[in-house]
Amino acid sequence: MLLGPEADPAQAAVERPMPLETFVSRLEQERAGSTDGTHCWRSGQQISLPSIGVLGEAIAPRRTLGEALRLFARGFPVLQSNSSVTLEVTGDEAHVSYRVLDPRIWPRRADAELTLGLIRGICDRYAVPREAIQDLCFEHQPDRDLRALARHLGRMPRFGQDENRITFSASALSHRLRAEPPGDAMEPAKRLDEALVELRRQTPVSQRVHALILSQMQHGLVNQADVAALLGMSERGLRRALAAEGQPFHAILEECRRAHGFALLVRGDRLFGEIALLLGYSDQTAFSRAFSRWYGVSPREIRKMGAEEVSVIR
Incomplete structure (x- = not known):
């Protein structure tokens, strides 16, 4: 065990x-x-x-x-x-x-x-x-x-x-x-508070932003200002911290959208418009364009490929 x-x-x-x-x-x-x-x-x-x-x-x-x-x-x-x-x-x-x-x-x-x-x-x-x-x-x-x-x-x-x-x-x-x-x-x-403070100190800001976006994406929270506020930082301070780590906010957001969107497409039957809103896209067209660019096929074709889904633990 x-x-x-x-x-x-x-x-x-x-x-x-x-x-x-x-x-x-x-x-x-x-x-x-x-x-x-x-x-x-x-x-x-x-x-x-x-x-x-x-x-x-x-x-x-x-x-x-x-x-x-x-x-x-x-x-x-x-x-x-x-x-x-x-x-x-x-x-x-x-x-x-x-x-x-x-x-x-x-x-x-x-x-x-x-x-x-x-x-x-x-x-x-x-x-x-x-x-x-x-x-x-x-x-x-x-x-x-x-x-x-x-x-x-x-x-x-x-x-x-x-x-x-x-x-x-x-x-x-x-x-x-x-x-x-x-x-x-x-x-x-x-001791628990000290452990949480130490964990926060050791965790790169980009990693914390990545986790926070994924945790809040189902609520539609994907903008930089709100993420900065949840981290207890100013938007300018967040930009500086991410720049120092070579991980701009838009790149982290796109990676979260790509991974989370793929999971939503192949593991469920949500409407494409609903997925687009959950990921923070302004409309379904922008969502479809992004996923076609990343995967070379449309979201509809990605959903059909669900049985061939790749996982990091398989």
């Missing part, structure tokens, strides 16, 4: 980080080798917090589920690169979503099941009952008998969705830890 109750946190702390595509690929191989349809979910649900390092240590003493999940979402970058976890509350529903931002990494069934299982495991620490879970969504399509997984989850997940998401009653966010929190909550939270 790559992760789980058998994981050795001391060993993990000294090993070099595994590239995300390697991690996802190995999880897929492990999943393919198991006849248990609940394997990845159960593995995630059983992950011990100490085994995920400084993030787990910071989560462990949080008194309420809401505090724990907000910290998990904020600190997830120290655990896994080029990925996003968000917690949103709408009305009486809480939604925790997970995405690998790199659209070239596909398929990614196992890591989605593992990560949502980990989130469910955190909920278990706060006595969240099965009936509080209102919905479960996965990006991937079902590829095996789902009866065992549905029995374990207490419901049939929805597949082929825009994101991997677990939805539960917002009232569960106020659930308190089953037992008295272990140790001091401030010190591990401080």
Whole structure:
């Protein structure tokens, strides 16, 4: 197992980080080798917090589920690169979503099941009952008998969705830890903040811009001014930083559009006009012209080629 109750946190702390595509690929191989349809979910649900390092240590003493999940979402970058976890509350529903931002990494069934299982495991620490879970969504399509997984989850997940998401009653966010929190909550939270600051310091601005564009593209946020604001920089400061790295904003944006647009074309059935808007093009004509230039064929022909799609983990 790559992760789980058998994981050795001391060993993990000294090993070099595994590239995300390697991690996802190995999880897929492990999943393919198991006849248990609940394997990845159960593995995630059983992950011990100490085994995920400084993030787990910071989560462990949080008194309420809401505090724990907000910290998990904020600190997830120290655990896994080029990925996003968000917690949103709408009305009486809480939604925790997970995405690998790199659209070239596909398929990614196992890591989605593992990560949502980990989130469910955190909920278990706060006595969240099965009936509080209102919905479960996965990006991937079902590829095996789902009866065992549905029995374990207490419901049939929805597949082929825009994101991997677990939805539960917002009232569960106020659930308190089953037992008295272990140790001091401030010190591990401080170490997590320091780890996030160090990660930010070590990550090139161009790489942060790339990840941010991919995370926000589904909301239509692709302009330089908004990206600069989210990074806490002025637009002029962002231009200077990217120029120093030889990565102008327009080049990063075009690469994100190319990769994300290709994934949208071959892995779904969205209308071309909708894809154009998601990628930030003014109209479908501009979108078609760009993709014809990049691939030598029209978006319609790219969609027909979906079965021949190339992935970095295949």
